[in-house]
Amino acid sequence: MTKIDDETTSKLVIQAQRGDRTAFSKLVRLKMNDIVALTFRMTGDRETAKDLTQETFLTAWEKLSRFRGESAFSSWLYRIATNKALNFLKRPSSNEMSLDSEPSFVSTPESQLARKELQNGVREFMQQLPPGQRVVFDLRFYKRLSFEEISIMTDRAVGTVKTHYRQAVIKLRQLAKEKGWR
């Protein structure tokens, strides 16, 4: 297990690899929001994000024996999730997703509104990016992964990953100017 995974995660992964469903359920609860946030930003649709997250964990369960701890468990999950999201985005029907499904946050109406505005803004920005740039931007900006880690995860050269990120930030800057975001 890598140093990046904390002790709890490492233990749960080992137990789950021995077929312990309870340990795997704990892992699911531990990592669920991490994955659903990623798939939500990638697809821009809550229901799709939920479906892809569930598929991610089921695939993880099926292929858990292949996880050898060469990367963090979270990174391994990100890889599965991004592949699922990219496959989803290749489908023609992915452009018809709804943009207004209401989230159920436990928060005040004001913060809920602010959060929704933020999410809509990010969604608008992300949907302007090609899928490859979208993945790189998400993993770098939100997941705080290094370019080297993203390079391994996406099977792309480090230079390509940096270019994707740079282009995504340039697009963000342009969009912010157009929309008057500050």
Added chain:
Amino acid sequence: MAIMNCHKVQEELYEHFGQKKLPDYLEEHLIQCDDCRSLWHELGQLEPGLGNDESFYFAPDEIDEMTQHIENSIDDTTPRNVTLFHRIAQIALPVAASLLLLFGISKLANDPVTLNYNQDSTLYSITEFNNLTYSNDNNSELDVVTFNLLLQDYTSDVTTASGEALLDDITDDELEYLKDNLDMGDFL
């Protein structure tokens, strides 16, 4: 000197978007260069509008519902018990089966019939002789069992009941065929 590197510096500033700390060489450049400092400042203003990972977390009730769904689904699938033994077995068993198959095939190819002639010859003659499928056609080949019995008697005195029976049954032409076609060198 700082101005000359602006293009490269700005590329790196884009790459460092979202990072709290810049490398020293970029910080030093920003102190000297208004354009690059302005760009870095502008990029910094964009960050709050993107939120962070937690801004996209789902509500606890949604997480519970999804987790429950996954738990139900994995209950229907085979658990992956991956002990060291299982990992080795996954590789070793197919290899062992293949080797066994290859060994068996090569054994059969080199020694098609392995009959133990030390066993009771009388019994052999009774059980096997009745199954012989010898044809009177001179051009046809002898089946293996017949061939081996004839070979045994051809190279020694006829001592077995089966051998006598066989020699009684074969015609002169068949005996001639055996003499012409039987090369002991092949068996030595």
